[in-house]
Amino acid sequence: MSMDEAERIRSWTLAPSKPRFVPPPGAVDAHCHVFGPAERFPFSPKAKYLPQDAGPDMLFALRDRLGFARNVIVQASCHGTDNAAMLHAIAKSQGRARGVAVVDPAIGAAELAMLDGGGIRGIRFNFLKRLVDDAPKDRFLDVARRLPKGWHVVVYFEADILDELRPFLDAIPVPLVIDHMGRPDVTQGPGGADMRAFRALLDSREDIWFKATCPDRLDPAGPPWDDFAGAVAPLVADYPDRALWGTDWPHPNMQDAIPDDGALVEMIPRIAPTPELQHKLLVANPMRLYWPEEVRAKG
Ligand code: 0GY
Numbered sequence: 001m002s003m004d005e006a007e008r009i010r011s012w013t014l015a016p017s018k019p020r021f022v023p024p025p026g027a028v029d030a031h032c033h034v035f036g037p038a039e040r041f042p043f044s045p046k047a048k049y050l051p052q053d054a055g056p057d058m059l060f061a062l063r064d065r066l067g068f069a070r071n072v073i074v075q076a077s078c079h080g081t082d083n084a085a086m087l088h089a090i091a092k093s094q095g096r097a098r099g100v101a102v103v104d105p106a107i108g109a110a111e112l113a114m115l116d117g118g119g120i121r122g123i124r125f126n127f128l129k130r131l132v133d134d135a136p137k138d139r140f141l142d143v144a145r146r147l148p149k150g151w152h153v154v155v156y157f158e159a160d161i162l163d164e165l166r167p168f169l170d171a172i173p174v175p176l177v178i179d180h181m182g183r184p185d186v187t188q189g190p191g192g193a194d195m196r197a198f199r200a201l202l203d204s205r206e207d208i209w210f211k212a213t214c215p216d217r218l219d220p221a222g223p224p225w226d227d228f229a230g231a232v233a234p235l236v237a238d239y240p241d242r243a244l245w246g247t248d249w250p251h252p253n254m255q256d257a258i259p260d261d262g263a264l265v266e267m268i269p270r271i272a273p274t275p276e277l278q279h280k281l282l283v284a285n286p287m288r289l290y291w292p293e294e295v296r297a298k299g
Pocket of ligand 1: 075078131179217248251252253
């Protein structure tokens, strides 16, 4: 699918504010994406939105402006199962980015090994009907059983299908990372039905992680996203070794309430109020998942 760049969607703030909160050294933005450049890395014919280019140079400039050291780039649905744009970004990062791919479940061992060599450490299963045409659980499980050593599975779903997904999630034989906490209704508060169901999932296995991300998507009241802070801070406090954080830049397909990335960073001390929690959320946890060899080398 092609279209002039000016007609495509720009979903990010051109001049994000400089946050007052300073992330600890080595902080990882563990959920972000790259788009294109489309001339070199065309979007999928099945893409549900067509964004303007948001390539690695823009991502790394934002990383530096916000005070982060590394990125985990997640394949966005607009690029389908062609991970080339993300691999290109990782290759340009000088070791400061790793990635999560989206693959055709029929992928073979040689291509998985190629992705591993390119810095990929997991695959993403997306269950959002507005983003993907199908999400075949049996084929997803098949590929989840054949992943390279050390990889995990990232799952993106909305709270209303968590119950239905439970047998599938239970059967995945590698660690699980849940995007945006499975999109709970944060207006229900920290003890609401959605958060209770999500905690039950976390309690069912020790190897389920979550991204405490996307106040802009989850809190309908908008900035400063007080309901998000109120619902998510207790989760980070109770599961401090399993929480990850990311900007979600360039905020795929956001059109009405594009967030200021600096304001998103200001959310960090509200959900992780102590330096110890901040270090786990931004450094220790993502390093264990994405750069475990560096953690081991440090002993
Ligand atoms: C996100 C959220 C969204 C989009 C995608 O792959 C994507 O297109 O992930 C969304 O629209 O909620 O985490 O980037």
